[in-house]
Amino acid sequence: xxxxxxxxxxxxxxxxxxxxxxxxxxxxxxxxxxxxxxxxxxxxxxxxxxxxxxxxxxxxxxxxxxxxxxxxxxxxxxxxxxxxxxxxxxxxxxxxxxxxxxxxxxxxxxxxxxxxxxxxxxxxxxxxxxxxxxxxxxxxxxxxxxxxxxxxxxxxxxxxxxxxxxxxxxxxxxxxxxxxxxxxxxxxxxxxxxxxxxxxxxxxxxxxxxxxxxxxxxxxxxxxxxxxxxxxxxxxxxxxxxxxxxxxxxxxxxxxx
Numbered sequence: 001x002x003x004x005x006x007x008x009x010x011x012x013x014x015x016x017x018x019x020x021x022x023x024x025x026x027x028x029x030x031x032x033x034x035x036x037x038x039x040x041x042x043x044x045x046x047x048x049x050x051x052x053x054x055x056x057x058x059x060x061x062x063x064x065x066x067x068x069x070x071x072x073x074x075x076x077x078x079x080x081x082x083x084x085x086x087x088x089x090x091x092x093x094x095x096x097x098x099x100x101x102x103x104x105x106x107x108x109x110x111x112x113x114x115x116x117x118x119x120x121x122x123x124x125x126x127x128x129x130x131x132x133x134x135x136x137x138x139x140x141x142x143x144x145x146x147x148x149x150x151x152x153x154x155x156x157x158x159x160x161x162x163x164x165x166x167x168x169x170x171x172x173x174x175x176x177x178x179x180x181x182x183x184x185x186x187x188x189x190x191x192x193x194x195x196x197x198x199x200x201x202x203x204x205x206x207x208x209x210x211x212x213x214x215x216x217x218x219x220x221x222x223x224x225x226x227x228x229x230x231x232x233x234x235x236x237x238x239x240x241x242x243x244x245x246x247x248x249x250x251x252x253x254x255x256x257x
Contacts, residue, residue: 079214079233079234080233081225082230086131087131087158087162090124091124091128094123095126095226095227096123096126096250096253096254097129097232097234098127098129098130098222098223099129099234100112100116100131100222101207101208101221101222102133102219103135103142104135104141104142105135105136105139105142106139106219107169109219115242115246119250122243133150133207134207134217134221136219143201144177145172147195147201148180149162150200151190151197152181154194155186155190157184161180161181161184164183164184165180215238216236218238220240222237222241223235224237224249224250226256
């Protein structure tokens with residue numbers, strides 16, 4: 001009843017006006033009966049049921065908006081995602097590519113890595129993964145870590161640095177980037193020079209801008225689609241989703257001509 005009364009407050013003026021109108025038109029008896037039924041338990045229950053339906057509908061609408069367009073809808077208008085210059089793991093001639101936009105300091109990105117490994121194993125030879133960057137501004141080490149990975153990539157050791165950064169996610173800091181570069185036997189002068197190269201930072205910024213312009217601002221985000229080795233016609237999958245979600249998208253794309 002307390003909830004009902006609190007709900008009633010904002011609609012009280014409407015009820016009052018309705019009752020007044022009925023009284024003025026000679027329908028006082030009808031108005032009294034209406035009020036009695038409104039304040040009965042049956043009337044209260046009907047109002048509560050109506051509120052529950054409204055809340056449920058709003059919740060479903062919010063969830064749908066958060067999830068974005070369905071897979072079927074996305075397949076009609078896939079997003080073009082460039083992968084030239086991006087590090088790729090898996091078969092070079094794979095027909096389907098998963099383009100990951102990730103942040104080395106994001107715990108959800110770390111959580112997604114085993115799923116990506118499962119995708120590569122399950123679809124060996126058919127699916128590969130391309131990595132692009134999206135360091136979130138509230139992760140202070142995300143940008144330096146991204147630059148360290150690109151500096152390692154310039155010496156052919158991106159995925160090795162990728163694994164060190166994620167495995168040691170709580171230890172991301174300048175001295176450790178150098179430590180891990182030494183462990184990977186990188187040319188340290190070149191590594192440090194590339195870390196400081198404005199062109200490296202621009203690569204990261206361009207990746208992040210693309211992600212945020214295409215509804216992939218959160219990390220991790222994935223565009224999954226058919227690839228020609230230069231570009232992917234991708235559908236978007238946001239978050240550390242389970243393997244089944246990747247499988248659903250990959251299987252659907254495999255049937256598309």
